[in-house]
Each structure stands twice: as C-alpha cells, then as structure tokens.
Amino acid sequence: MIALENFLILSTILFSIGFFGVLSRKNAILILISVELMLAAVGINFVAFASFFDTSQLSGHIFTLFVIAIAAAEVGLALGIIIRLFRDRNSVNIDEANDLKW
C-alpha cells in the first residue's frame, strides 16, 4: 500500500504550484485554474486522511464531493465576472483592473 506521506507530498506540491500560479499569473483565467489546483490539493488531503483514519464513515470523501460541487459553482461565478471584465476593458489582465485603491 502506498504510504500516507506520498499523498501528502503530492497534495503539497499541487497546492504550492497552484498558490504560485495565483501569485504570479496576470491572466485572470489562469489564476482561476490555479485556484482549482489548490482545491484539488485540498481534496487529495481529505480523501487520503479519510482512507487512512476514517474508514467506516468516509466523511473526507463526502467533503471532497462538496468541495468539487462548490468549486464548480465558484467557477461559474468567477467566469461570469471575468467575462464582464473582458467586455469592459477588452482584456483579462488583472494588473489593469486596479481601480479600487486609495
């Protein structure tokens, strides 16, 4: 059986890549994809812990299903915002969307 650590290392790597993407990308769609990566990392963590420690109730699996559902809703919302942004300024570069400041 694959040890728990391996799942955790995978999810950490995935989370870090996603986090790096959020910080470094300028394109709003790419940031959104990075966020999805981070959510996937969280899901792996949930499932891994649940498989190892909570074999009877599988609550981690259920949580993951919820996370995926909510992530889908969130993507729908975020894409809607991004489309409005694109219609407004003909670009999805978030560096240009900086009107809300001092």
Next chain:
Amino acid sequence: MSIGMQQSWLLTLIPLTSFLIVSLFGKKLPRQGDWIVVLSGSLCFLITLLIIGDFQSFFHGHGFEPVGNNIYNFDWINIPNYLLIEYSTFVDAITVVMLFVVSLVGLMVIIYSIGYMQGEQRYHWYFSLLAFFLAAMFTLITTGNLLQLYLAWEGVGLGSYLLIGFYWEKQSAAEAAKKAFITTRIGDVGLLIGIIMLWRVAGTFDIQTIIQLAQESTFSDGYLTTAMIFLFFGAVGKSAQFPLHVWLPDAMEGPTPVSALIHAATMVVAGVYLVSRMLPIYTLLPIAQNLILITGLITALLAATMGLLAQDIKKVLAYSTVSQLGYMFVALGVGSLTAAMFHLFTHAFFKALLFLGSGSVIHATHKQDISQLGGLKNKMPITFVTFSIGALSLAGIPPLSGFWSKDEILLYTSEFGAIFYGLLLFAALLTAIYSTRLVILTFFGTPKDQEANDHAHESPKLMSVPLLILAFFATVSGFFIFPFVGNLVGFDSGFSGIVYLDHPHDFHIELSTMLVAISVSLLGVLIGYLYWLNADGRRAENAKEWAPEVRNLLLNNYYFDNFYQAIINKFILGLASIIAWFDDQVVNRSGIDGSAQIINYIGFRLKFLQTGKIPNYVLMMALGIILFSFIMVVNY
C-alpha cells in the same frame, strides 16, 4: 383623608404644579394665570393651618410628642447595603413656625404682586417663579433629611437668582443676580462638604438620626466640629452673614415684593433655620458655637453701621435684614433656640411689611433714593402708618413685635457675657437710628422732588390690604411670647413653651434688661428725630463733616466689594487664565486636536497598502495564514 403633619409634602406639590402650569401655559390663560398662583398660595396657607391644628393635637402642655405622626417618607434611591436616599418630611415646632411665616408672607406677597406688577412684561413668568420659589422653600422647611435639604437649598437659590435678575435687560440686575448666586454658591460648597462628612460617618442623611448619633458621640469631636463649621458656612452664604453678606444689598435689584418674600422673610432665614435644626449638635461643640456667635455679632454691627448712611430705601432695609439675621445667629450662638426662632418669626412680618411699604412708595413715586423722597405722609396715609409700625417694630419700640423678640435675644446675651451684650445694645441703638431716619426722610419734611410728590397717590387695595394684614402681625406677633396669648390660639404655653431646645422655660419679664432695651431704642429714635427732622435736618447736614474718613468707609461699605473685586481680578482671573491656557494648549490642541492629527497621519501613511492589485492582497493573505499557522504550531 384628613390633612395633617404627614401630608406636608402637599406644600411642595401644589406650588410646583402651579409653577409648571403657569410657566408653560401662562400666556394663554386669562389674566396670564396669576389666579392659579394666588389659588395655590391660599391652598398652602390653608394646609399650613391644618398642619398647625394637627401639631396642636400632639401638643400636651409643655412639649410636643409626635410618635411618628409627623414623619412621612419613602425610598427615593435605594442601593442595598450602600446608599439609601429617602424623600422624607418632618414636622416639629421649628417647622411649624417656619411654615406659618412662609405661607402667610408668601400669600401676602403674591396678592400684593398682582397690584405691583400690573402691566409688567413677563407677568406670567414672574408669578410662576414665585410659585417655584415657594415650592422649594416649603421643601426646605419640611424636609427630614440633609440631601433633600440641599436640593431645596439650591432650589430657593435658583428662584432667588431668577427673580433678582427678573429685569435682566438692566445690566445691574443681571450682575446682581449673578453675584447673589455665585456668593451663595460659595457657601453652598461648604454645606455640601458638611453633609458629605456627616454622611460618611453616620451612613444616613436623616437629620434626627444624625443628631442622635452625635449625642451618642459616634463622631469624634474634631471631625464633627469641622463638619458642622462647613455646614455653618452654607448658612453664612444663604443668610448673608459676614464675610459673604455682600450679595444681599445688590439683590435689591429684583422687584420689591420679591425682596420682601425672599430677601427678608424666607430664603435668607434658611441659614438660621439650618443652624436651628442642627442646634442640638452645635451646643455640643463650643468652638463651632462661638464661631456662630462671633459671626452673628460682627454681622449685626457691620450691617447696622452700613445701613446708617445708605441712600437707597431698599438698601437700608437690606442692611437692616443682614443685621437682624446677625441677631438671630447671636441668639443661636448663645444657645437659645427660642430667642432665635422668635426673632425670625417677628422679623419676617415687620421686615416683609417694610419692604412691601417701600414697594408702595416706589410704585407711587418711581423713586428709590431717600434724598429724593420726603413729605409723603399725607399723600399715602396707609403706607405711612403701616411702614411706621414696621420701622418702630424694627427699632424695638414696645409693644410692637420687634421689641419682644429683640429683648429675648438681649436677655440671653446678657447672661452670656457683658461685652456681647454691650455690642448688641450698640447695634440696637444704630438700628433705632436708621429706622427712624428712613421714616423721616421718606415721609416727613418737605418733598425734595415736587413733581414726583404731586403724582404720588395711595396704592390700590390689592397692595394696601396685605400691608394692613402684615402690620397687624407686626404689631401682635410679639405678644405670642406670653402664655395667655398662646392659650388664645390653642396652645397651653407661649412661644418659649413651644419652640425650645432641651427643656421649655417660662417667659418672665426681666425688668432691668427690658428697661435698658427700651431706653436704648427710645434714645435711637430721639437721635433720629433730632438729626433728620428737627430744624429741617440741618444737624445731619453738619454731621457730614465730622469724620469724612469714617463716612467714606461707611458709604463704600467698608470696601468689601472693592476688596472682593480685587481678589477676583488678581487671583481668580489669574488662576482662570492659567487654566484657560492649559485647556487651550494641553487639552484642546494636544489632547483632542493632537490625537486626531496622529490618526490622520497614520491613515495617510497606511492607505498606500490599498494598491488595488489582486496579487498584493493574495500575498498579504498568504503571509497572514503562514503567520497564524506558525503561531498555532508553536503553541501546539
């Protein structure tokens, strides 16, 4: 429900209600609502009579045994085990005397005012203030605890302030009102300190309990003396005693009926009332009692000399009031509650009569300066006769009331010490001289101002009837010292058997002191006659050159006002400018503006964190999460 001593709270409620009605709706009411105040004044007088009747039923021969029927109270503020403030009323012999004086003089003044204030502006405001003052005054004399007394004490002070400043368009009236209020406030601070000191040890404000505790020596002597001297300081301020006497002569700026009510018969005797109420404690404290005696003596003498040369008819009366109040304090200082209360009783009638009489003169001639008056005796016969009765009573001519009460004080003082007796006799001589001078310059001789004299006329009935009633009381109230007169009105004994400290004493005529007092009074009247009436007052004119320094000293009231003004200018205003500087620079600029500026600056710097760039926010968020995770790991 019958009305008796337990219902004395009605005396607060009725005038207070009429004050509210008249002050709020007076302008819209017929006659501006003066009849409401007259009605409430009459009701109060009626209730007073009922209370006196109830008092009589508990009065057995010598003494008064109330068994709780004279007390009414409920909890006002109650913090269990810490603080209990009651609303309480307490009626005993002192209260009954005060009630009779206040309600009778109050009613007379209200009726007189209808005539005197006719056609004045703010007519309804004047009457509502009279009602307010009466409510506070009745509360003051019926109260059973010190805190309520303090409340009423400030209430009468406020009423006095508003009525002195009734003609506030006049600069001098506005300033006199301020002076009266602030000067009495100085004394009131002492009163408050005294009350708090007594409460700290006794744990109650109830006067009778405090007296009982003091007699059981719950307080240490030094502490009690200090507290009672502070309390006396309040009385000094209110009763215009030396050195806080300066406000009363200026208070004459108010309408004359107000002077009769507040500054002769009722409010100014509040100090005498307070000390009388506390006299069982003062008699335990020789230092405090001697202080009262000496203060009273100095005041009686100083004020009598100042009254000698005053030119304003009302100021002469004001100085004489200060002087007579000094007499009452002398009586309290020698420990005679009877003499003090008796003089208070008679003085209220004849001094209110004198003030109302002078108001009648002022109403007729529109002049207050006695060097401008004269020759009014045929023009205003009722005023002349009643005013003379008041003046002769003040001078101490038998059988008028002032003679009997002054004689009581002189008698007790002569038992106390020859020097006090001598000085008091001298003050009595001066009193006789200036009251004679006042009558002569106002009513006798040739008119100095013919035009004013031609227009002079007797006052309307509304004014002359109160004069006649008060003249009646100024004549007969002195007889109340005789037991058989007390018997006539339903008491088995005279005044000395009703109002007394430890045990009643029977009135007896001490022929020697009485003869001395009579001769001193007659001598004073004779001097007044010789100097101001005989030979057209040429002697008085010549006397002006006798001692110009003394004359100047008296005309300037011993430079008290200048002295106080200098203290205010140099010391108090100097101190005030330091405080003003501190307030402006430290509190305002540094404290309030400064802290606002610091916040403003911090905000200006920090606002640049708000870049509008999403990666920045995310970074902040991530750093925050890392920080908190770190803290959690460390704490775990």
